[in-house]
Amino acid sequence: MSKNNKELILSAPLSGPVLTLASVPDAVFASGAMGDGIAIDPLNDTLHAPCDGEVIHVARTGHAVTLRADNGAELLLHLGLDTVELQGDGFSMLVKVGARVSNGQPLLRYDLDKVARRCKSLVSLLVITNGEHFQARPITLKGVNVGEPLMHLIATTPGGTQDSEQDGGIEVRGQIRIAHRGGLHARPAALVRQTARRFKSRSHLHFDGRSAACDSVMGLMGLAIAEQAEVHVSCRGSDAEAALQALLATLSTALAEETQAAAPVARPQRHPAEDGVLQGVLAAPGLVAGPLVRLGAIELPDDVGGHDIQAQHQRLELALEQVSDEIRCTLDHARIRGDHNEEAIFDAHLALLEDPILLDAAHLAIDQGHGAPHAWSQSIEAQCQVLQQLGSALLAERANDLRDLRQRVLRALLGEACSFDVAAGSIVAAQELTPSDLLQLSAQGVAGVCMAEGGATSHVAILARGKGLPCLVALGPQLLTQASGQTVVLDADGGRLELAPTAERLARVQQAQSQHAARRARQQILAHTPARTLDDVHIEVAANVASSTEAAQALANGADGVGLLRTEFLFVDRHTAPDEAEQCQAYQAVLDAMGDKPVIIRTIDVGGDKQLDYLPLPAEANPVLGLRGIRLAQARPELLDQQLRALLQTRPLERCRILLPMVTEVDELLHIRQRLDALAAELGVKERPQLGVMIEVPAAALLAEQLAEHADFLSIGTNDLSQYTLAMDRDHAGLAARVDALHPALLRLIAQTCTGAAKHGRGVGVCGALASDPLATPVLVGLGVRELSVSPSQIGEIKARVRHLDTVKCACLSAELLNLGSAAAVRRACHQHWPLG
Numbered sequence: 038m039s040k041n042n043k044e045l046i047l048s049a050p051l052s053g054p055v056l057t058l059a060s061v062p063d064a065v066f067a068s069g070a071m072g073d074g075i076a077i078d079p080l081n082d083t084l085h086a087p088c089d090g091e092v093i094h095v096a097r098t099g100h101a102v103t104l105r106a107d108n109g110a111e112l113l114l115h116l117g118l119d120t121v122e123l124q125g126d127g128f129s130m131l132v133k134v135g136a137r138v139s140n141g142q143p144l145l146r147y148d149l150d151k152v153a154r155r156c157k158s159l160v161s162l163l164v165i166t167n168g169e170h171f172q173a174r175p176i177t178l179k180g181v182n183v184g185e186p187l188m189h190l191i192a193t194t195p196g197g198t199q200d201s202e203q204d205g206g207i208e209v210r211g212q213i214r215i216a217h218r219g220g221l222h223a224r225p226a227a228l229v230r231q232t233a234r235r236f237k238s239r240s241h242l243h244f245d246g247r248s249a250a251c252d253s254v255m256g257l258m259g260l261a262i263a264e265q266a267e268v269h270v271s272c273r274g275s276d277a278e279a280a281l282q283a284l285l286a287t288l289s290t291a292l293a294e295e296t297q298a299a300a301p302v303a304r305p306q307r308h309p310a311e312d313g314v315l316q317g318v319l320a321a322p323g324l325v326a327g328p329l330v331r332l333g334a335i336e337l338p339d340d341v342g343g344h345d346i347q348a349q350h351q352r353l354e355l356a357l358e359q360v361s362d363e364i365r366c367t368l369d370h371a372r373i374r375g376d377h378n379e380e381a382i383f384d385a386h387l388a389l390l391e392d393p394i395l396l397d398a399a400h401l402a403i404d405q406g407h408g409a410p411h412a413w414s415q416s417i418e419a420q421c422q423v424l425q426q427l428g429s430a431l432l433a434e435r436a437n438d439l440r441d442l443r444q445r446v447l448r449a450l451l452g453e454a455c456s457f458d459v460a461a462g463s464i465v466a467a468q469e470l471t472p473s474d475l476l477q478l479s480a481q482g483v484a485g486v487c488m489a490e491g492g493a494t495s496h497v498a499i500l501a502r503g504k505g506l507p508c509l510v511a512l513g514p515q516l517l518t519q520a521s522g523q524t525v526v527l528d529a530d531g532g533r534l535e536l537a538p539t540a541e542r543l544a545r546v547q548q549a550q551s552q553h554a555a556r557r558a559r560q561q562i563l564a565h566t567p568a569r570t571l572d573d574v575h576i577e578v579a580a581n582v583a584s585s586t587e588a589a590q591a592l593a594n595g596a597d598g599v600g601l602l603r604t605e606f607l608f609v610d611r612h613t614a615p616d617e618a619e620q621c622q623a624y625q626a627v628l629d630a631m632g633d634k635p636v637i638i639r640t641i642d643v644g645g646d647k648q649l650d651y652l653p654l655p656a657e658a659n660p661v662l663g664l665r666g667i668r669l670a671q672a673r674p675e676l677l678d679q680q681l682r683a684l685l686q687t688r689p690l691e692r693c694r695i696l697l698p699m700v701t702e703v704d705e706l707l708h709i710r711q712r713l714d715a716l717a718a719e720l721g722v723k724e725r726p727q728l729g730v731m732i733e734v735p736a737a738a739l740l741a742e743q744l745a746e747h748a749d750f751l752s753i754g755t756n757d758l759s760q761y762t763l764a765m766d767r768d769h770a771g772l773a774a775r776v777d778a779l780h781p782a783l784l785r786l787i788a789q790t791c792t793g794a795a796k797h798g799r800g801v802g803v804c805g806a807l808a809s810d811p812l813a814t815p816v817l818v819g820l821g822v823r824e825l826s827v828s829p830s831q832i833g834e835i836k837a838r839v840r841h842l843d844t845v846k847c848a849c850l851s852a853e854l855l856n857l858g859s860a861a862a863v864r865r866a867c868h869q870h871w872p873l874g
């Protein structure tokens with residue numbers, strides 16, 4: 038019943054009630070891993086062709102047959118579930134491979150009673166196995182008789198199979214062992230999708246007789262691929278070979294941060310039951326007391342029906358767009374802060390939000406008459422069930438990420454407030470918190486969180502550990518019957534939630550809490566005094582910040598200044614660039630937040646992998662080696678001029694210091710100096726802010742002496758300096774553990790920078806992540822660094838470390854480290870010379 042070459046109406050191959058794939062009692066089919074399609078619970082004993090076509094495969098065991106329709110669609114007709122195990126008993130195939138069949142022709146006959154008695158279910162499937170080229174929409178979800186219209190199939194790629202690049206191109210295949218810890222769960226699946234999307238070719242993973250397109254995280258997870266399993270990869274298209282090699286590399290490279298994130302928490306044993314105590318599983322350590330606050334899940338109102346289908350589709354699209362914007366915002370901030378765990382988790386959320394399996398199911402439910410909230414909710418629930426049935430604890434935990442998206446999209450659809458109001462110091466109890474809940478609660482200053490469900494390797498657990506928020510999971514349903522307001526003790530290390538602590542116990546916990554607070558307070562007080570070494574050398578400990586709010590926190594924590602303001606915070610998450618006035622106001626706010634302390638403001642460092650919607654830069658083969666940092670002056674000089682004008686209008690200018698990213702030669706610095714002079718003259722500004730350069734490429738470190746002649750100060754960006762010195766992508770998941778700035782090659786560059794700067798009497802700071810590593814403090818001080826710009830929460834700790842050092846001894850021992858052969862050797866030596874407290 039072909040309407041034209043692209044559209045096809047498939048007729049029912051069997052008679053019986055029709056089901057959506059999601060409701061098939063088989064995790065693999067229901068996940069869509071085999072492809073999109075439909076199911077029938079058959080009442081007759083013969084399977085018929087749903088259209089004209091050619092038989093391209095018949096199962097050896099006679100329970101399934103695949104046809105190629107005239108529009109190129111490949112249709113798997115699978116009789117019953119797990120019927121392969123019957124080994125052909127009860128089936129008789131009526132056609133052979135290569136046969137031409139017509140719509141309605143009998144294909145296979147089976148013994149209905151016999152098969153029904155011996156298999157898991159008779160529910161039979163019609164699945165489009167090359168569904169990436171087609172869109173399938175059921176025509177009915179009621180009962181059908183053989184030959185009645187069942188499904189509408191539309192080719193989405195031009196000409197179906199005939200002229201799309203994918204089908205015209207060659208297909209290449211490869212085989213690889215999965216290195217990812219815990220198998221192919223959400224984050225590695227999102228990485229596979231990301232890799233596949235860099236190419237024009239269409240790629241699939243094949244495992245255990247099943248396949249999934251690499252552009253669906255749900256489909257990939259639905260394959261339930263375990264760690265060390267062998268998978269096949271196929272790619273078809275003009276760049277198939279390159280796509281295949283990239284995918285093989287992604288699949289065979291374990292995520293370093295995954296290993297690190299999973300490592301710190303050992304699976305605790307459960308303790309014997311105790312009255313008034315709920316036993317749970319440690320997700321993030323700590324001991325706290327406080328009032329219990331129950332958080333409920335979002336309630337879905339009844340679906341009253343009678344919807345305008347088009348309006349519901351639109352409503353869903355808008356809500357998805359809103360949530361995806363919110364997630365992108367979280368992602369941008371995680372990237373700016375360099376929080377790789379948070380970034381990977383929300384990257385996976387974004388990929389799930391765009392997942393064709395979830396979206397198709399939701400839109401299908403709308404077509405069937407459901408409102409957008411119910412349609413979305415059903416689609417998510419169906420996939421949660423799939424994940425829970427796959428027999429992998431890790432994948433089952435990932436259902437929580439789907440629930441996060443369920444909740445977020447429902448909130449957007451129902452216009453509910455996105456934040457709860459929980460008092461600081463509370464202990465929050467919930468069935469299961471989602472990653473975005475956790476970020477909100479942590480920002481509100483809650484003391485701890487506990488959940489009836491959840492696991493220690495879930496994304497919420499990873500985030501809780503990152504935020505230092507005590508967290509227990511799997512406390513059981515009893516948690517949800519507890520009243521809000523009662524004072525409880527959360528002993529995460531002991532796996533206990535004490536519901537009725539005695540006054541004595543409460544006093545002890547509160548004492549421990551206050552001792553901890555007192556220690557921090559002492560540290561805080563000391564943090565406000567300058568850090569001097571034992572031989573009385575002042576080391577400035579400043580903070581890396583990305584907004585005026587963070588600057589205020591840094592000052593409260595004792596920062597001697599801002600060592601790095603990443604101005605990208607002003608430019609991301611928006612559709613137009615901030616104008617001069619807005620920029621000036623934002624920089625002034627940071628200066629004002631810092632009292633009388635100096636603030637180093639870095640000019641915008643976008644380009645490379647940090648692209649802005651409103652700043653289209655040419656696509657580059659190697660973006661990190663392209664137009665990024667100060668090189669923007671070459672591509673978009675007016676943008677940099679605008680930023681310099683805004684900076685020149687801040688007051689007082691002696692506290693505002695300008696830092697240039699990615700400088701490689703003296704001329705770049707001289708050019709910006711000239712621009713500063715010209716712009717200051719235009720604005721009638723007499724003073725000049727100090728102008729410094731970042732040392733973050735080896736060329737700059739090697740030219741430090743020449744740069745120092747013209748710069749007011751140098752600041753070492755160890756993140757990029759590691760990347761460019763070691764030739765290892767700083768964001769490469771598989772190399773993360775090896776991109777270590779304590780590598781002796783970097784130490785040599787740092788030493789050379791300090792020596793070069795000293796020749797002109799210039800100070801050297803470090804604003805990369807190495808400055809926040811207490812193990813590195815003595816080495817940096819020993820090599821001549823006199824300013825450390827660290828994350829605001831670590832100011833007290835780094836200052837305390839400085840106070841135990843002697844610069845002369847540090848210099849002698851650090852000089853020896855330059856002769857070691859690896860970062861690991863340097864780390865070992867540091868532990869020996871300067872043990873951490």
Ligand code: PEP
Nearest residue numbers: 733754755756757804805
């Ligand atoms: C660095 O490269 O070390 C640095 C501080 O800059 P960013 O991390 O913003 O690239």
Ligand code: MG
Nearest residue numbers: 733754756757
């Ligand atoms: Mg950098």
